[in-house]
Amino acid sequence: MARPRSFDVRQQTGFTFVAICCFVLLYLPIILLVVYSFNAGTSIAIWEGFSWQWYEAAWNNEKVQEATILSLIIASSASLVATSVAVMAALATTRTGKFKGSGLVFAMINQPLMIPEIVTAVALLLMFAMIKVSTGYTGIWYLIIAHSAFCIPFAYMPIRARLQGMDLNLEQAAADLYGQPWQVFRRVTLPQLWPGILSGAMLSFVVSLDDVVITEFVKSAGQDTLPTYMLGQLRRAITPEVNAISTALLAISIAMVVAFYLLSKSKEK
Amino acid sequence: MIEIAGLSKIFGVGASAFTALENINVTIRENEFFTLLGPSGCGKTTLLRSIAGFVNPSSGSLTVNGEDMLSKPPYARPVNTVFQNYALFPHMTVAENIGFGLEMLGRPKSEIKSVVADMLDLVQMAPMADRMTSQISGGQQQRVALARALAPKPKVLLLDEPLSALDFKLRKEMQIELKRLQSETGITFVFVTHDQEEALTMSDRIAVMKSGRILQIGGPKDIYDHPAERFVADFIGDTNFVSADLVTEANGIAQVRLPSGKTVEARSPAGGAQSGSVTIAVRPEHAVLSEPGALIDGRLKNIVYFGTDTHYHIESDGQPTFVVRRQNQPDAVEHHQVGDTVGISFNSGTAQVLRD
Ligand SMILES: Nc1ncnc2c1ncn2[C@@H]1O[C@H](COP(=O)(O)OP(=O)(O)OP(=O)(O)O)[C@@H](O)[C@H]1O
Ligand SMILES: [Mg+2]
DSSP states (O other): OOOSSSSGGGSSTTTHHHHHHHHHHHHHHHHHHHHHHBBSSOOSSSSOBSSSSSHHHHHHHHHHHHHHHHHHHHHHHHHHHHHHHHHHHHHHHHHSSTTTTHHHHHHTTTHHHHHHHHHHHHHHHHHHHHEEEEEESSTHHHHHHHHHHHHHHHHHHHHHHHHHOOOOHHHHHHHHHTTOOHHIIIIHHHHHHHHHHHHHHHHHHHHHHHHOOHHHHHOTHHHHHHHHHHHHHHHHHHHHHHHHHHHHHHHHHHHHEEEHHHHHHHHOO | OOOEEEEEEESSSSGOOEEEEEEEEEEOTTTTTHHHHHHHSHHHHHHHHHHTTTOOOSSEEETTTTEEEESSOGGGEEEEETTTOOOOOOOOBBHHHHHHHHHTTTHHHHHHHHHHHHHHHHHHHGTTTBBBBGGGHHHHHHHHHHHHHHHTTEEEEESSSSTSOOOHHHHHHHHHHHHHHHHOOOOOOEEEESSSHHHHHHEEEEEEEEETEEEEEEHHHHHHHHOBHHHHHHEEEEEEEEEEEEEEEEEEEEEOOTSSSSSEEEEOOOTTOOEEEEEEEGGGGGGEEEESSEEEEEEEEEEOOOOSSEEEEEETTTTTOEEEEEEETTTTOOOOOTTEEEEEEEEETTTEEEBO
């Protein structure tokens, strides 16, 4: 531990101070949000004692119920679609010979990360408007398709990383032992790819659950996911109900991260 | 049964093109322990992977039992490989690894079970059948890799430096075990190594490679006693190189004149050396010390005692240091002293004329 270092960033003056400031900035607002979700009063700024009432209110609020169900449906569908597509895309970009334009393909898969979300949102709005006019369909599928699309790069990244880190010799050994390509994939590649697929799926799920901009533009009248519902609430009088919903979302995200961590730990053994 | 003709492999194109294999011609016989020997980067793995189907040769032909291999994907070739890093499936048990090939071939469960049991016995791994492959030692992994490749009873087994990761003692044990397996199963082994001693002790025939070419093919004794080229003589065992003049050359026998003016009979390589000044190779244990006035005279520079034998280093004008190796006898008295003028002689026919 006491290894001498030629350069230790901690010795720079002010480093510790800046680091602490960053952590405070990151976490203080979240801590406040969580604390005030238990406020007995109706203010999000004046503490009036502990109570579960805003959780109860949110739980019993039909609008919140509907929005939650819609959010979960969209997030699971989008995560499923995006992950499947990402697996195929990752296989195509890591398990084929170098082809002309493979760099371009890689960039195009990650395009949604680069293009400003608002641009994608407007573009989708315009395109879906055309489809709505010609078909009259105003259901949930617009949202599922849009969410799937912007989730793909998030699912793609961990899956591709996992594929690249894999020992190619294993797949060759399987082929050497008379495994046909699909058998090799099913018996050797896929079992080792699971951690990547799982993290891709969870990442997509969380990203979809959290999306506001694209959802706000694409959703039909009367449709609301949790984030757009909360946004709508903010335009009126804010109550700690919003805090309660946010805290619940936060809890779901943390639970998923912990679940994934434990899962990948147990796989390693 | 494996016939390779005119096989070449060029990696890359244009300015970065690299010839990894150049016009390889070799026939590997049924039931043979055939070794590819050569320094790092000479193309051994590339040749092995061409047979397995993971490298696509640029030109040439490759058949197994008369059947063209180059048009077949790896999974359709009757060959199995023991990979250099073993490549055991980490998510399967030892038994599942060994049964994988048969499973892919769609054999019935009962057959897979009995073959796996046989293989586990063969490599003495039965007590660990249900362990994961990360929970066994390097030597055990090596044996599992071997069993996995043998289980489908391939016609040819390819082994890429399978012993290089093992310590000395285990390595010796595995050499004997491999040899036993080969004679018991009757499978053709194509074995890659860069260890000359391993090649000499295990092989029926050896192909010595350098820079993508095969320089010489022959039995261990053949290669050791009669290296055709300087590189082969140098790579395998210790050798003295002596410059000499070619006097006559016919039917594989040459007369060469040494710098001392004496003439001695030597073997000439296939195709002949065909030039006036040549290099001849003499193994240290094929030469003996004698009185001055022998084939080569010189001054004794050094005497090095090795336990089993003694090395005498002799300097003579215009030649590199010549080493004579003498096996030690119990309680033998050393007659020679550093600084003595001594002669070196060797029997006619033991020296080898090299094709440079
Ligand atoms: N995919 C590739 N692309 C370009 N060059 C390659 C490729 N594979 C191998 N080579 C080159 O071909 C030559 C032969 O490689 P090969 O792996 O066959 O050597 P080797 O004899 O097995 O060596 P070692 O004993 O170190 O394993 C090397 O110079 C290597 O750099
Ligand atoms: Mg190699």
